[in-house]
Amino acid sequence: MxxxxxxxxxxxxxxxxxxxxxxxxxxxxxxxxxxxxxxxxxxxxxNHEWCLIRAQHVEIDFGTGWIDEKAFESAIGKLAYQKDANKITFRFGIDCKFLLIALARFLALANQLTAIGKDVVIDTTACPNTHSFFSRNGFFDYLNQSVTCFPERPAMSAAKTYRDNSDTLVELGEIAQPTQNKELVIRLGDRFVEHSSASYFLAAKTVFSELVGNVTDHSESKIPGLAGLQVYRPYNKPKHIQTVISDSGLGIAATLRTTLQSEHPKLYAQFSAETVENDIALVQKAFTSGEVSRFGKGRGLGFKSSREHASKEKVIIVIRQLTFSLALEYSKGQLINVSEDRGLVPITGTHICFDFYVDNF
Missing domain, CATH: 1.10.10 (Arc Repressor Mutant, subunit A)
Structure with a gap:
């Protein structure tokens, strides 16, 4: 309400x-x-007429427990109607734990708010474990220096100090030029195969290479794109490998629209109107057809080409765009469910989460 x-x-x-x-x-x-x-x-x-109180300072409390994408979006919801606030403080309760999918969105949001002149404060005083996790994952390494942090950022980055020392983590890495991306793709692929099966070696490297490559080709943002991986072993639930590829660029639909009329005239005729419904349909088409690209028929968005190999188990892909999120669930290579969330707080770019469930390994 x-x-x-x-x-x-x-x-x-x-x-x-x-x-x-x-x-x-x-x-x-x-x-x-x-x-x-x-x-x-x-x-x-x-006269008993109601209005919103326009706050200059908005406080977002993430509370306690695990923060997945749903909890994250719910917590930041008030930003949607407090657009005039010039200061935003994010607080974390005791035992607050961010899933990687939420961490990537939070990092992008904090950097984007700072980029448009907002005063951003991240206060993890009540939750030292979150502060430590942010350092270990590389969050602070890519957080805009203008963001105020309580406690202060660590003098030494745990992500750099202990890089690749954890068998369940690939620290956030910057997506740059193709030659520099090779090492990041290898790290992601090796860790993925380690927790699944050697039979996924080629498929994993293909997926990560193409998704990372799309950020290099299409992002056009000064805020660096990032990728990382985390393995989760929840009690009494299947183990799953969560990989994120996040950038603050134009977004998939906006990028496709730059050449949609010339490269995909049939899609242009169907989705030419710039509506949320059409943008969702375009994103879904791009991820399921494998032949939709800004540059015409080609590699598309890098998932369908290897889906038959990579989705023998349960796979969920979540694609977060400016104001909506689309989730595609696969089982044994077949798309079994599509769900969406609309009316989200604006976060520019494309934030992809690739969840691979490996209960048989």
Whole structure:
């Protein structure tokens, strides 16, 4: 309800409780009760007309426990209607633990907020383990120096000091020019094969090489693209290998649209209108057909060509774009489920998470 009312009042301030309820199709008494309980977010005038409180400082609390992509998006939700805030503080509760998929999005968001002039603070005082994990994973190495950190950033990067010393981690590495990417791709592929099977050697190297290569070819962002890997062994659940490839560039749909009319006229005729629905469809097409590319027919986005080899088990690919996320779930090489989340807080670029479940290994 918070998100729905906030978005409505952001666009149409000065509505009464009954008007808000009518617009959203909600019960009037429930809406009025909610508004009165959240007067740190909403304020009413003498005519009982409600507006959003425009905060100059927004605090985001990630709470405790595991933070996956859903928990991350929920926590940062208030940024969607506090666009005028000039300071954003992120806090972490005791035992807060970020999955790699959430870590990549958080790093991109923090750097992007800083790039547009926001004052960003990351406070891990209450959770030393998160601070240590950020250092070990390489988060601080790629975090804009303008971001204020409490406690201060480590004097020595644990990611650089202990690089490749963990059998469950490939520290975040910068995606640069093709010759420099080779080492990163080898590190990702070797660790992947170590936790799956040698039969995936070629497929893994192909997938990582092509996904990393797409960032080099298409990103066009001054914020560096990154890739990393983490192995998770949750209790009573199958082990899974999570790999992220993240960049702050134009995004897949926007990149494809630059040449869509000339290179893919049939797709242009179908998806020429720049809508969220069409962008989602374009992204799904690019990841499932293997023949959709900015430069015409070719390698596409680097997954379908090796999917038959790489997805003998359960595989989930999550593609986060500007304001939506698309999840493709495969089993034994077949696409079995597609799900999407819309209306997300804007984060530019393409943030791909490749989850490979290896319960039989």
């Amino acid at each position: 918070l998100k729905a009312i906030s978005e409505l009042l952001d666009e149409s301030p000065g509505l009464k409780g009954r008007q808000i309820a009518k617009e959203l199709g909600l019960d009037k008494s429930q809406v009025n009760s909610f508004l009165h309980k959240n007067q740190d977010t909403f304020v009413k005038n003498s």
